[in-house]
Amino acid sequence: MQSVDPGARTLALTPRQGVTRTYQAGAQVQNLDRIRVGDTVRATVAEELTVYVLRDGELPGPGGMRQTIASDARVLWVDPSYRLLMLRYPDGRDETLKVPLGVKLGEMEAGDDVVIRPLEVRSLQVQAR
Amino acid sequence: MIQLNSEAPTLQSGRAAPDTSAVRPRRVLHPSLGIVLVLAGLEPVTTHAQIAPDQANEIRNAIGNRVEALAVLAGDYGITGGDFRTTGKFEGSETIDAEMVVTKLGGAGDFGMPRPVGGIGVGWQGRLQGNMGYIEATNHLHSPLLEGDINTFKEYAVEFGGGARFWVSDGLSLAPTVLGIYGHTSSSYTANSPFMQANFVRAIDMGLINWSVDTWTLRTAVNIQYLITWDRTRIKLSSEPTYYHTESFNSSNANLSLTGDSESIATTVDVDIPLGVELFGHELRSGGGFERNDFFGELRTGLNVDHIDEIEGRVVLDFLNELWKVQWIGVSASYVWGTSFTGWTAGLDVVFRF
Numbered sequence: 001m002q003s004v005d006p007g008a009r010t011l012a013l014t015p016r017q018g019v020t021r022t023y024q025a026g027a028q029v030q031n032l033d034r035i036r037v038g039d040t041v042r043a044t045v046a047e048e049l050t051v052y053v054l055r056d057g058e059l060p061g062p063g064g065m066r067q068t069i070a071s072d073a074r075v076l077w078v079d080p081s082y083r084l085l086m087l088r089y090p091d092g093r094d095e096t097l098k099v100p101l102g103v104k105l106g107e108m109e110a111g112d113d114v115v116i117r118p119l120e121v122r123s124l125q126v127q128a129r
Numbered sequence: 130m131i132q133l134n135s136e137a138p139t140l141q142s143g144r145a146a147p148d149t150s151a152v153r154p155r156r157v158l159h160p161s162l163g164i165v166l167v168l169a170g171l172e173p174v175t176t177h178a179q180i181a182p183d184q185a186n187e188i189r190n191a192i193g194n195r196v197e198a199l200a201v202l203a204g205d206y207g208i209t210g211g212d213f214r215t216t217g218k219f220e221g222s223e224t225i226d227a228e229m230v231v232t233k234l235g236g237a238g239d240f241g242m243p244r245p246v247g248g249i250g251v252g253w254q255g256r257l258q259g260n261m262g263y264i265e266a267t268n269h270l271h272s273p274l275l276e277g278d279i280n281t282f283k284e285y286a287v288e289f290g291g292g293a294r295f296w297v298s299d300g301l302s303l304a305p306t307v308l309g310i311y312g313h314t315s316s317s318y319t320a321n322s323p324f325m326q327a328n329f330v331r332a333i334d335m336g337l338i339n340w341s342v343d344t345w346t347l348r349t350a351v352n353i354q355y356l357i358t359w360d361r362t363r364i365k366l367s368s369e370p371t372y373y374h375t376e377s378f379n380s381s382n383a384n385l386s387l388t389g390d391s392e393s394i395a396t397t398v399d400v401d402i403p404l405g406v407e408l409f410g411h412e413l414r415s416g417g418g419f420e421r422n423d424f425f426g427e428l429r430t431g432l433n434v435d436h437i438d439e440i441e442g443r444v445v446l447d448f449l450n451e452l453w454k455v456q457w458i459g460v461s462a463s464y465v466w467g468t469s470f471t472g473w474t475a476g477l478d479v480v481f482r483f
Contacts, residue, residue, distance in 0.1 A: 098450045
């Protein structure tokens, strides 16, 4: 636990592997005032992944404008049949995600860039203090 | 830009190989297969006659064929099983009243992500294959000479080995493998006919009945597979020519030893269809396929079939990346038919992917 703001109901978490992200606490998460910085917690979080299909290394924008993005991960492999998306993070770590029904994985391919946007913490349990 | 939402990705992490082949426990089978009788061809002139040496040699050859066939049938994961019934289409005048229980548990699969081979655009994965099986076959003999006799075979077999799968494109791959099969076969004979009652001890001494033999089998094969993904449906086409060499290394009777060579070609079409609806939080998938096993050499004579065809259907739930290495859990059933029998299988269908 990097920081906690019970009033704003926000939490900054650093996973064992990966970078610190700030989340909104979901309505089901209670007793935020008992959480302290430095606590080791087990958290279930929701994140939104946005996969960008780059053209010549840049993202085509409205009106022909091109913009560069800061990628959080890169698509390593896609299995649309079993709804699997394998990502490789900048630190070399790989992660395979099972995506929900309806996501058009067939439009993604290895090499696409991924931006991860933290959404909310859905459950929180203090493991060690 | 394409967006997707994923809950709790850290709870769903894991690796999965990008192909459909998987370690798959073979269904536990309860088949009965009519095999042509080893002793049914015995036709001395009178019921008082003894077993002639040339007849004994002929029977021993038939036993050798049978032992190799049983070792491969029980031990090899690749050979189909089933609940078989004879159709009576055997050569000659012999009739078969046989029951056979086969229990098999095994699997074959590629593990890990493909790794590049040099700079030639080919990837490779390790491949493992294993199986264990048990057969108990009871033949009720119906021939003028041996009417009423009962011949029972038991076979224990274990197979293990592996190789590598080489991906030459996203869809096409070749997997050469080398495996070994250990088999223990035993025969137990109940003589009710006057002829065999008169010749019982002599038949045992000659190694024709009440024997046991240990065998090893070398199995080499190349699996050629082509994967097609159409929308979300996966279609797998494969062919696997296989060579078997079997030798005995321990026998209860000095007259009984065997060496044999056989070949088979398994041709398979499998379709795996995601249905887009969830049950208990897992996506339903359906599918099935057709497999044809062509037999050559002593496997053909030992089983007395040219080929076995199998058509399979299944309904399963997708657990891939959600429950350890389980790819799916469901039920499946198949119908099996060959030159001289028909059969079926039904059971739990569990597939793992490593």
